[in-house]
Amino acid sequence: MNSADLGRRVGVPSTALFTDQYELTMVQAALKAGTAGRRSVFEAFTRRLPEGRRYGVVAGTGRVLDAVENFHFDDEMLGFLRDQAIVDGPTLDYLADYRFGGDIWGYPEGEVYFPGSPILRVEGSFAECVLLETVILSILNHDSAIxxxxxxxxxxxxxxxxxxxxxxxxxxxxxxxxxxxxxxxxxxxxxxxxxxxxxxxxxxxxxxxxxxxxxxxxxxxxxxxxxxxxxxxxxxxxxxxxxxxxxxxxxxxxxxxxxxxxxxxxxxxxxxxxxxxxxxxxxxxxxxxxxxxxxxxxxxxxxxxxxxxxxxxxxxxxGSGHPTCSMVYKLVARAGSGDPADELRPVAKKSMGAKSSKGGRKWAARRLDEEGVAEAEVIGTGPVPEELAGRQLLVELVRGGEVVAREPLDAARARHVAARAGLPLSAMQLSRGEAVIPTEYV
Incomplete structure (x- = not known):
């Protein structure tokens, strides 16, 4: 992908307050505990497709990149946070200097996805990644539903x-x-x-x-x-x-x-x-x-x-009855200390019921049958099998805080045509059913 502009950025405001308060209070507590700087990996995914849908469509990625670039706290915002006693002084100091400096990988815009697909992977310190949760989910859930x-x-x-x-x-x-x-x-x-x-x-x-x-x-x-x-x-x-x-x-x-x-x-x-x-x-x-x-x-x-x-x-x-995709943003791996060289450890929510998640920094690939039609979404945390190496789905979007994957909107539109054409014909049926291909974890 190239650096072509996604569109006119006219009067783009800061996106920093497009967030839930608990993102900031988590940062405050993590700063005090000394864990805010731990290297972390968050992933955006959905546990299931909307009822009756056979596939999902990734949209909003370009808007996410804009939101990440424009996520910073100006003096007026910091004054609001101070006046409302939302966070303490050390946290305000941290936010005043905030710019996302990590890496983001994700499914390219227009691609299709399935339950468990790691649609977006955000890597950096815990504090810089967790602050982006709300705005990322807000964009991806809305745009992908439409x-x-x-x-x-x-x-x-x-x-x-x-x-x-x-x-x-x-x-x-x-x-x-x-x-x-x-x-x-x-x-x-x-x-x-x-x-x-x-x-x-x-x-x-x-x-x-x-x-x-x-x-x-x-x-x-x-x-x-x-x-x-x-x-x-x-x-x-x-x-x-x-x-x-x-x-x-x-x-x-x-x-x-x-x-x-x-x-x-x-x-x-x-x-x-x-x-x-x-x-x-x-x-x-x-x-x-x-x-x-x-x-x-x-x-x-x-x-x-x-x-x-x-x-x-x-x-x-x-969204024709489904105005959201129910995507979530979960911590899936983190280091045991603030040392950048410390090894990442898988973490996952283990609660009962459907809200449990799978830990580990994931890759994803789409396996095709003999006719070149998708037959499974394969997701793993270890080495990528040789036969799937050329079918990996995640692409680099942000490197060291710099966007590296801007593209014209027509590229995402064309990608969706190709992605949909690669699915089994039953994906086009309007009758209700399960995901058109299974998700396999390896």
Whole structure:
């Protein structure tokens, strides 16, 4: 991977207070105990996929790298921590000089993952690594959930266009992150201009029902839009009568009309009728775009409809029922002292139930069958088997506190296409099931 910029970093603020208070109080206690400097390894992973999902999608890595670079405490933040008596003086001194100086390895953005996959591995002193927990999980849990939903919708769309249009259905900053993650997962465009500006994602948009209602007649609205935006625009045809609106749209714009958008009704039936009408009117090249609370199941149900593109909002930006990936960030190895040469020792939570974890600094590789299709996610802590050496998944992201793996967003998008294509065909099924390949520990 190269050093190409992920996007415009416009007015990027410090991310240091995007954290839970207990990260700071742990640092305070560790500083007092003399254990804060112990070399440590943390890993981000999920114990299980969201119910019914067959694979996960890594997204947000580029945003994590930005967050790590911008994780520092300015005077105003330190004053807040002091005034609120959140941490003591020695801890404030430590935070004042904080810059992450460790190493980070992880699955590259756009790759798929499975239960137990060490999606991100953070190495450094205990104090510098533990401070990053909350912001890393916040980004990865959100963005990977959106990318997974987008991937399922992309598979259901079967190559037809996908428009991300969920900005009005989520927090304004989440909307930008959602558009980015959706683009990685297979969406083609976004309606959110901030996402287009920051990440160079293609943007689209024409008009809403309000524009039609503003004018005295639907004809006046169509004429105003075509005069302003050209014949290639997309006209919204379901404000009143769809059949009359389509006739009028072609009359005004001619056969060069770019597209019509349908936002209500029985989309399967209406799309067939509109396609027939457009063809009869000589507008055979005019596209049909459908919207209206779509998810992957609705998209799949329209596979037989003459639809050219889908616009998805609410279901996409909420992860289509799974708005988080349940990723956790756990200490898996640490030194017995502050000596940098001290050997790392595996550590793990051993509580009863599903919350136990596996200790040790891990590698991961994907084993393929004779046809080159993934058959297992193999995770280990010892030497990598020779046959898997060329299939390792983790790549270096940060070395000595310096980001070494920036890449264009299109690289992550292309990687996801390749990663998904390497999975068994059953991964594309929308029916509920277990992870499409097992996780094996060696």
């Amino acid at each position: 990318a997974a939903a987008a991937s399922r919708m992309s598979a259901a769309a079967g190559g037809r266009g996908l428009i991300e249009m969920g900005a009005r259905r989520t927090h304004e900053l989440s909307a930008v992150a959602s558009a980015r993650a959706a683009y990685i997962g297979g969406f083609d465009t976004t309606s959110d201009l901030a996402a287009g500006f920051r990440y160079n994602i293609p943007t689209v948009g024409t008009s809403a029902h309000a524009f039609t209602l503003l004018h005295d007649t639907e004809r006046d609205a169509f004429r105003a839009q075509v005069d302003s935006l050209g014949r290639g625009t997309t006209l919204l045809v379901d404000t009143y009568d769809v059949t009359e609106a389509v006739r009028m749209a072609v009359e005004i714009a001619g056969p060069e009309l770019g597209a019509v958008r349908i936002d209500s009704g029985d989309l399967l039936l209406v799309a067939h009728r509109v396609r027939q009408q457009l063809d009869e009117l000589g507008a055979a090249e005019t596209k049909i775009v459908v919207t209206s609370d779509l998810d992957e199941y609705a998209i799949a149900s329209l596979a037989a409809a003459p639809v050219d593109a889908y616009g998805v909002g609410t279901q996409l930006v909420t």
